[in-house]
Amino acid sequence: MGVGGGIAAYKICDVISTQVKAGWQVSAILSETASQFITPLTLSTLCRRSVLTDADFWHPQAPRPLHIELAETATLMLIAPLTANTLAKLVLGLADNLLTSTVLASQMPILVAPAMNTTMWEQPTVQAHWQQLQQQPRYHSLPPAYGHLACDTVGVGRMAQTQEIIAYLDSLAYTHGKRDLAGKHLLITAGGTREYWDAVRFIGNPATGKMGIALARAALHRGAKVTLIHGAIAEPIPAQVRAIEAMSGEAMFKAVLEVWPEADWLVMAAAVGDVRPAQQWSGKLPKSALPTALPLSPVPDILQAAAQMRRPHQRLIGFAAQTGDVVAPAQEKLKRKGLDLIVANAVDQADCGFGTTENAAVVLDCQGRSRHLAKVPKLILAHQIFDIVQEWLP
The missing domain is CATH 3.40.50.10300 (CoaB-like)
Known part of the structure; x- marks a missing residue:
């Protein structure tokens, strides 16, 4: 699970807790900016294992490159909240941190759930990147919803509901990301x-x-x-x-x-x-007028x-x-x-x-x-x- 730097990061706690209770093994990658919104201690407690950061990525004592180890052992990945910055990196194939390096080193299905201010989401460059990401078969998406945002804006930008994220993860675990109903x-x-x-x-x-x-x-x-x-x-x-x-x-x-x-x-x-x-009958019938047969x-x-x-x-x-x-x-x-x-x-x-x-x-x-x-x-x-x-x- 890759956690991006946005206020919606707190919602990931419910996703992790639910999946761990269901028997999933969850490893969390916390981006540098995400740690400003949610602490490694919170996520490690929920994951029952240490949370990974860029500091771990560059640690010299690791027996194998960390991003390779994660890429080879994980079944699927969730990136949420997906920020405009990480979205651009995914589209361009950039790998300058643990999260994006793990993405490039893997072939697993990836579910992304963006969350950001409405004006940011509606920027032509962000929309172009979003459309480009949809064209890559390994990416599955839950687009942001309309609602009241943390910045007091009312518009599109809310991260998908926890229930929808968990359901999509369960589907990906079953299908391994196949889209065999595409076109129907x-x-x-x-x-x-x-x-x-x-x-x-x-x-x-x-x-x-x-x-x-x-x-x-x-x-x-x-x-x-x-x-x-x-x-x-x-x-x-x-x-x-x-x-x-x-x-x-x-x-x-x-x-x-x-x-x-x-x-x-x-x-x-x-x-x-x-x-x-x-x-x-129009209106509500009084009890005294109820028919004895219908x-x-x-x-x-x-x-x-x-x-x-x-x-x-x-x-x-x-x-x-x-x-x-x-x-x-x-x-x-x-x-x-x-x-x-x-x-x-x-x-x-x-x-x-x-x-x-x-x-x-x-x-x-x-x-x-x-x-x-x-x-x-x-x-x-x-x-x-x-x-x-x-x-x-x-």
């Missing part, structure tokens, strides 16, 4: 739909959108263009994802069919309700409509949340809706399904193949699903 447009749905029958009451389900957003993150990290159409969710959406809110089944139906013609894959992870109230009508079938519109290169991936036997109902849904592949998961098992951080699944395709995926974090499960899609549906 994935349309993904997430969250639960709500069918209101008055201003405050609705028919819904416990879906939180965690699986759909994990799929969006995984696709984004593998190079895809991602459109996420979502209902009710409890997770932040990555800034690089095009997000469209669709809270009802009808709204999601319209949004999906509008975007589907321009997409390559449709991954239908949303928990769309099957029925909606046949009548809706007539229902069917919600439009999104996957069936998408299957009828599909072109030869397009792929349809569905999800089936089930209790009890998950395989038989999923196989029936796969055939009935004309899907290429379906992901079945049990929502009646402990720590799986709605609202959990982990999930397990059975993946089935129209050729009769199946694969059981053991319980893992939902981001890793998303990557495993994409691996199977590309293996079974070339």
Whole structure:
């Protein structure tokens, strides 16, 4: 981990702490200016090992050059906050300190997360360097976000959120930096739909959108263009994802069919309700006026409509949340809706399904193949699903 000289350096403490607790071995390189914002003692305590500085780089008693040792033993690198100065050095291939020398001596994937004043970020030279860095395959990026900066400016320049940095690191550890979805447009749905029958009451389900957003993150990290159409969710959406809110089944139906013609894959992870109230009331009904029976009508079938519109290169991936036997109902849904592949998961098992951080699944395709995926974090499960899609549906 390379820490640049900026006020956002303090945010790196959460990243290091989280990854160390997850079993990662983290070595931190503190640039000369970064030590003005955060101390080596703080980072070494979190890393459980000594923090490296330029003073270590030039130490004459090292058995091997330090930058070579680091470059050969690390799996991947994070540089955050990435300053305008270090950005320029990376683009030009300069190596005048331990951090940039380690970069040049390695071939590992590198995730960069810039942070700086808005005016600095918008300078033509900085933007040109940023675009040049994107063209080098080993660099993966989390661009700065809009917000209130430490200098009291309001604009683009905030470093990406810790959750997004950690998720991207987890993806890189799984994929080793491959971008095998580059050039593809994935349309993904997430969250639960709500069918209101008055201003405050609705028919819904416990879906939180965690699986759909994990799929969006995984696709984004593998190079895809991602459109996420979502209902009710409890997770932040990555800034690089095009997000469209669709809270009802009808709204999601319209949004999906509008975007589907321009997409390559449709991954239908949303928990769309099957029925909606046949009548809706404006305002909130008083308790005394609540109906004793609520007539229902069917919600439009999104996957069936998408299957009828599909072109030869397009792929349809569905999800089936089930209790009890998950395989038989999923196989029936796969055939009935004309899907290429379906992901079945049990929502009646402990720590799986709605609202959990982990999930397990059975993946089935129209050729009769199946694969059981053991319980893992939902981001890793998303990557495993994409691996199977590309293996079974070339």
